[in-house]
Amino acid sequence: MxxxxxxxxxxxxxxxxxxxxxxxxxxxxxQSFAALDAAAQHARNEAELGGYVAAELATPVLDAGRAAIAALSGVAEAQVVFTTGSLHALDLLLGSWPAESRTLACLPGEYGPNLAVMAAHGFDVRPLPTLDDGRLALDDAALVLANDPPDLVHLTPVASHRGVVQPLSLVARLCRELELPLIVDAAQALGQVDCAVGADVVYSSSRKWMAGPRGVGFLAVGAAMMQRLRPRLALPEWASALSTARQLELGEANVAARVGFSVALGEFLACxxxxxxxxxxxxxxxxxxxxxxxxxxxxxxxxxxxxxxxxxxxxxxxxxxxxxxxxxxxxxxxxxxxxxxxxxxxxxxxxxxxxxxxxxxxxxxxxxxxxxxxxxxxx
Structure with a gap:
């Protein structure tokens, strides 16, 4: 065999x-039996022990999930925020970006709902040059980005409508050379493409190649980038001491799904x-x-x-x-x-x-x- x-x-x-x-x-x-059982057991713990008690007991599993995400994303000093999925992650990120600098470069084949989120947050979206198959024309893109640098570069390494793989590692190197922040939508890439290339932000969903539950995802942000973010929702006084990452994660959550996702990440790494x-x-x-x-x-x-x-x-x-x-x-x-x-x-x-x-x-x-x-x- x-x-x-x-x-x-x-x-x-x-x-x-x-x-x-x-x-x-x-x-x-x-999903695997292990991911399903872990999520179900957490839901049972909520019923037997109380939701907040169960969430506190799940901390080691969730921390392990965050560590797995940090490793797979390759974001330096990653601060990991659990989200409800990829689109929620992008919404949190762009909604927290400084209002005075909102230009963004991306591929013409960008995912439609992503474009809607970009527009909703007032970003001026600039298309990057591509070859006939939709792949980034790297040399042309280097000239465009150097001559008229945007505030952010957003790259979806594998699109929703086509299996062409973008030159992610080369784009990451180019953005470092030009000192441009790189955001990677890894929803279709994570699992089938190496995403640990040193991007400033990587976000993704649980339910695709990681084979985790629906309704959960992540936003991994480097420490330097996180310092630039300003969560758009005003926090109560008691929450003002929380880190930006924890502020972004505030709110109701399906902790059972996060537990299942963490187990699925562990299984993927074990393979x-x-x-x-x-x-x-x-x-x-x-x-x-x-x-x-x-x-x-x-x-x-x-x-x-x-x-x-x-x-x-x-x-x-x-x-x-x-x-x-x-x-x-x-x-x-x-x-x-x-x-x-x-x-x-x-x-x-x-x-x-x-x-x-x-x-x-x-x-x-x-x-x-x-x-x-x-x-x-x-x-």
Whole structure:
């Protein structure tokens, strides 16, 4: 048995059996028994001991989760804030940024809801130059950023609508050279791309490649950057002595979800981040090779793209949403239809996306390819 097969078997055995074929980890992965049990046990502790007592008892687990986040994000002197997800993290960050300096550079393929948050906080968004496949044109971007530096650079290393991997480490180096703060939206990247490149801020969700619960995420901010933030909500006098990180985290919280997320992070680290990333990249290559000959669809990414995401664009009139619904109803295969709202400055038509996790087999991919070839809806 190969190391990849052993890793896949371990991941699969740690989870309830899927009720069908799950190829949607970029949307929401399958949680493990350990993560589910930890969250459930915390909820029981709340019922038996009291919510605040249970939260205090969970401190070691949550601290371990924060330490795992700091390690995976690679943010220097990271101060970690639990959030309800990626969008909440960005909202907290941009809402706390000084009002007098609000210019931000990002890719044209930026996630639509992120653009909405940027606009809501009054940021002047400037597009960075890209190549034909949506990848950052690094040399051109260096000139743009040097000649007219923004207050912030925001990079989404792997987008919601396409599995192209951006040159994150090179962007981080460029931003350090230009002394520009770099914010990384790692919602799709964390787990399948090494995000520990020295960014000033990294934020992400629990439910994707980390395979934690829904409704929880994080914001990891470097100490120097944290000093520049001013939480937008006025605090009562009793809270004025709290650190900025703790002020950002104030409010009602699903502590059970944070506990489950912390356990999922530990499981991911135990598997070996580099090993998991290699397996996911391998699956992406297998998927694209297998799907290249399915009629009516074009694979968007290159075969060797180091990502597990494969995007399929219809070429003869198929409706990705209708196909996604048919696959679920008739074949019990879970996929995603990505509409143009995911990248409104770049997309012109919806696409179908699959995102297998490390327990996916070649037989699973063959079954999907066969089902896709049978799917109705072509012109």
């Amino acid at each position: 190969s190391d990849s097969d052993e890793l896949a078997d371990r991941w699969r055995a740690a989870r309830p059996p899927a009720a069908g074929l799950h190829l949607d980890s970029a949307a929401c992965s399958r 070996g981040p580099g090993v998991v990333r290699a397996r996911l990249a391998e699956l992406g290559g297998h998927s694209r090779t297998m799907l290249a000959d399915v009629g009516g669809w074009q694979v968007v990414e290159e075969v060797g793209e180091p990502s597990a995401i494969t995007t399929l664009a219809p070429v003869d009139g198929a409706d990705p949403e209708a196909v996604r619904n048919w696959l679920l109803a008739e074949r019990r295969i879970v996929t995603t239809c990505a509409g143009v709202q995911r990248a409104p400055l770049e997309m012109t038509a919806p696409v179908l996306r699959i995102s297998p996790h490390i327990d996916t087999t070649e037989q699973d991919l063959e079954a999907f390819a066969a089902a896709l070839a049978e799917a109705p809806g072509r012109a």
